[in-house]
Amino acid sequence: MSLLTIRNLTVRFATATGSFTAVDGVDLFVDRAEVLAIVGESGSGKSVSMLAVMGLLPDTATVTADEMTYDGQDMLAMTDAQRRKLIGREITMIFQEPVASLNPSFTVGFQIEEVLRFNLGLSGKAARQRALELFRAVGIPQPEEKLKSYPHQLSGGQCQRVMIAIAIASNPRLLIADEPTTALDVTIQKQILDLLMSLQEDYGMGLILITHDMGVVAETADRVVVQYKGRKMEEADVLSLFENPQSPYTRALLSALPEHATGDRLPTVSDFFIEEAVR
């Protein structure tokens, strides 16, 4: 049975010039212990659809769906209090800018212990102990020292590890990672992706990875959803997506990868996509 199921999700934003549809009738699901990658360019609605699940969209957004269920529970019918029990405990999220996602005025130790106190009811020593364990689990060097550090004293990669530690603190069953490595260097990206994958295996979490980077998809995903301008273009397991992409947009994306360049010029999405769409 799938962990999260979404059918016909639509998100509209009220703007000064009328309503703008950011997500247009998207269906998706993620199974237990599965890694789903959602790929798309900026403006494809890939982040917005997950923010809708988390309930993190601003008031100007209208979310409608035929179905949105988490583990058999209907998320659309939930009260705010019921939803809060889920979000941040069973379903957690990490964001693109690790340094900006942490509060600069508190130590990272305080911030992780806050989550442990609030969500798990741990206090004092127990919270500190668990925080240390989590810092070790995500591979932060000298964890005792680092608990006392402020975010600005850590590097971007370490801040992302702290974010991951906070996200897995409550043993979530679904982790949503929104471009977790976009702001990081390739070598750090590799470390963070390896960490996410090993945690995913160890904890048996479902993982939704939002990204625009086909390289990241190739290295992590079980299954892939390709989104473009708010619509789902293609859905396939990772191997068939790269071997035999069905949608012209996916083909265009893959051929725009610099390492796939055959001649002097890189094919671009517009070369391809408009051509095929007209046909």
Added chain:
Amino acid sequence: MTPVVEGRAIVRDYHVPGSMFRRAKTVRAVKGIDFSVQKGKTLAIVGESGSGKSTLARIIALIDAPTGGELLIDGQRVDINASRPGPDLRSKVQMVFQNPYGSLNPRQKIGDVLTEPLVINTDIPAAERRDRARAMLQKVGLMPEHYNRYPHMFSGGQRQRIAIARALMLNPSLLVLDEPVSALDLSVQAQVLNLLADLQEEMGLTYVFVSHDLSVVRYIADEVMVISEGEAVEQGSREAIFANPTHPYTRQLFAATPVTDTQAIRARVARRKAARQGAGV
């Protein structure tokens, strides 16, 4: 042939002043780097954040002065500490920055963005400045009617085209590009890389291309320099470095770069399946 730009043992120190709680110290961001680029070629500088690659780019672009070593542009020694670069030198070297959202003044119309370098560095009359700006817009794949618009009306890729157009207004021979495509989406990235390749061929431009993305470097570079902690750990032609990286740091970079070929994916999927069955799930 004299190289368009040459550096000999370039060093850059940053002095961090002390305070009541801390002793003063000197950080050496660039530790004696040699390089040279011939006309019409592209040198790619590859490294992680903090490796000193952007500092080096700023030195080459005559924004920042090196604290040691020599910089030669067209065979002439340049020292921006001794004398501010004049219009001649500024016309030779121009720079394109990483973030096209931050590098364009939001209150300046595109036309003014493009004509400003001409106003500052030349005495070309206003009518001709406008004509040149319109022609340049077309050259970088925009429309002449974009002349009167503001930066917020453009997408990231279009803004980067504008930043490139601005850099080309003075007909430079050398363009320093500091991660020009890393803020862009994949498909837009391909368009901008194509544009850069076309412009290089058409105008005989020389590029110094700073990047951390090896797949982009493989596509655009002739020569590659890998730097780590301020030192050039490996230097050579693109073919040599990609075929046979010798320095451990370069190998580490290659190992970290995601692979998108289907064989690698098949191997990974198989490994995962095996691990799952092993765990009895």
